[in-house]
Amino acid sequence: MLSERGADPRRAILASVKRPSRYTGGEWGSGPVKSPDSDLVRVCYAFPDVYEVGMSYLGYQILYGLTKTLPFADAERVYTPWPDMEEALRSSGTKLWALESRRPVSEFDVVGFTLQYELSYTNILTILDLARVPFRSENRKEGDPIVIAGGPGALAPEPMSPFIDAFCVGDGEILVPEVLRAIHELKGRSRDEKIRALSKIEGVYVPLIKPDKPVMRRIAEDLDSVFYNKDMIVPNTGIVHDRIAVQVFKGCTRGCRFCQAGMIDRPVRERSAASVAAQVEELLQKTGWEEVGLLSLATCDWSEMGEILKRFGPMLKNNQIKLSLPSLRVDAFSVNMAAELESIRKGGLTFAPEAGTQRMRNVINKGVSDEDIEAALEATFSHGWERVKLYFMMGLPTEMDEDLAGIHEICNKAVSIAKRHKRRGDVSVSLAGFVPKAHTPFQWEAQLDRHTLRERGRWVKNNIRNRKVSISYHEPEQTYIEGVFARGDARLADAVEEAWKRGERFDGWSEFFNFERWMQVFDDLGIDPDSYACRERSLDEILPWDHIDSGVSKQFLLRERERALSGDVTRDCREGCNACGWQGRTAVKGCSDA
Incomplete structure (x- = not known):
């Protein structure tokens, strides 16, 4: 002090x-x-x-x-x-x-x-x-x-x-x-x-x-042999995630085509249950926290989860600690796993179907079927949860009206299943605009303009006929500025500096974000923001990030883009190598022998 x-x-x-x-x-x-x-x-x-x-x-x-x-x-x-x-x-x-x-x-x-x-x-x-x-x-x-x-x-x-x-x-x-x-x-x-x-x-x-x-890009190949924190700083005031955080693996094998993290964090590298358990036990003793977040891009895919449940089962049953998952896979297995972790049923569960129809989920390679969604909802309400939160995107490549209408169908199905199980059945929907990101199969696609994005968000929100369902959507203007910088070049540095000089701060916070100021900066500097956010790139264009090798090859991204436009699903990496570019370049299991 x-x-x-x-x-x-x-x-x-x-x-x-x-x-x-x-x-x-x-x-x-x-x-x-x-x-x-x-x-x-x-x-x-x-x-x-x-x-x-x-x-x-x-x-x-x-x-x-x-x-x-x-x-x-x-x-x-x-x-x-x-x-x-x-x-x-x-x-x-x-x-x-x-x-x-x-x-x-x-x-x-x-x-x-x-x-x-x-x-x-x-x-x-x-x-x-x-x-x-x-x-x-x-x-x-x-x-x-x-x-x-x-x-x-x-x-x-x-x-x-x-x-x-x-x-x-x-x-x-x-x-x-x-x-x-x-x-x-x-x-x-x-x-x-x-x-x-x-x-x-x-x-x-x-x-x-x-x-x-x-x-x-450099990677840690063996997560058990590199540093992981045996101490955590415990804040003196409330924070967003007030708990112990432990990473259980890096990367993701599912290959969602919109997801930058799933592409740039490859290959998957898991920590052992023994390593994670030792870290959790030490942090519980040192910090005083009683909740532990098991973090990764898809924690339900961690092959060692069963061992952790065995290790901490008695403490979970006695309400001594709580293990939480940041995200659930959309299937009954994940809900059953969450039921084992949640000793006290409070609140609801969160899922990310991402799109309203099977066709659209195939385009983005989500790997979730209508049957998976229904099974997850059945398991949720049968286990005693009262409400669910669902994440969807709008503005995805090839999106049609029926894909948005499918969001309503999923929400209505959730309410119906909850009613059958005599649950309250509140459904909260968060709708975000799609932003094409570098190093993904959609890095060449045009982002939907903000006016159309707002129209689609309003249509989804205003056309739901069920009082149990509440829908909110992310501000299209913030999505637009995010898209400008997500695929930007060095010329945009002048815009960052000029916007800052004019008062831009905390642009991720809606109470501070000033879209008109940003647009005035672009205009004054002679920068066309649409050319960054809303322009489709040619496949042979030299991209501003081509000098960075994420480990995933451009050939793989092009192949995945082609499969997306054809509606073809690519298998999970755990089922066999998809030759993303990491094969033979690392000693990580599954890539070294591909």
Whole structure:
């Protein structure tokens, strides 16, 4: 906590803002700062969103804990200040500080961002500006931190490339130690020498040094042998996901064609039940949390789940702990598994059919049949749950009116099944606009324009005739801006900077997002946003992310696109190799012997 001695201006700042606990640090598990006199690489992990969101992100906790274990580095944290805190810092002339030592962010050797979501990009500039670090790499001087970024956005990096010194493409558990070691070995040398050294590390992209071959995504092949966090920072205030988080595997075998994570996180690598159980037991003892989230893209597919249920069965039955799944597969098996995990029936279950008809689900390779959906709903209400939440998308390639009408049919079926089981049967539907993403089979497709997207959302919402069903849809304007940056190039950096200068912050938050301001920025800069979001790309076009090799080949993506347009389903990778590009390139089981 802040010292009682002296006239520290930060005390007055914290007294003037809401939720000062976002900025004070001192949480259980945050760990002491290593000796300030030691020759360490000091890293400040900067999350481009508010504290409550950043503290819920498992990857952030993993990298923080990993860096703390390195003998040549130390880690601290900072989160995007809420607007009241930003104003207080500016009016007092105080630099943004890290939570652990209260050291100004500008005094760190490295500032590391995670690029999780396109609508967080302006927040990166807020952090840099409040730290008084020049926005653009070309303007930084000796003494300025090296600005590094990772996460999904690093695989389509160009819109942010002028602001980032180096992108880490792939698993941080592998890349972070190598990057920080390289910087440590060059302590006392010039900033330019350090960045050039980073460019020679496989999996690192330095925009100011154009690579002579595609930058290959690095992966951790054996998850039991790499770092996983045995401690977690326990917040002093409520956060979005207030629980222990444990990753059980990386990747996904299902091959949904719209899903960027399912493509760029390949191949699947599982942790053993013994490793996960040991981590859960240790974190339960150290943190005081009683709920554990078992995280992955599809936790119900984890082959070791049965072992975990055996290990923690008695604790579940006695209500000592609760295991939760972030997402359920749409089938009865997953619901039955959830029933074993949920010792107290509260609330409802969440499923993502994604599309209203079998034809549309085949196009996106969802691998869910009408029978699967009905079986999942039967199991849900027969096990005692009272309501369900369903996620769908609109604006998918080849979408027709009957695909949207199919959403109503699924909702009505859910209400009917609930009534038969004498359940309340409330159905909540969340409808999101489809955004084509880089490194997916749909990366060449046009995004639906925002006016048509709004019309379709209104049609689905207004034409449901069942009072048990409530439907909401994501704002098409936010979806549109996300789509602009999802497949953008370096020219969009000017738009990010100009929009930030005009006041854009927290664009993922509807109360702050200003669509008219964004459109005015594009117009003033002579940028056509439709050419990024709503234009179909030719199949031979050089794409802004072609210099990043995700591991999945363009030939596979083209083949999957063709199968999508033909309505053909591709099998799950666990049933046999589909030759996505990873075969023979890794020692991971199922790929090395493909």
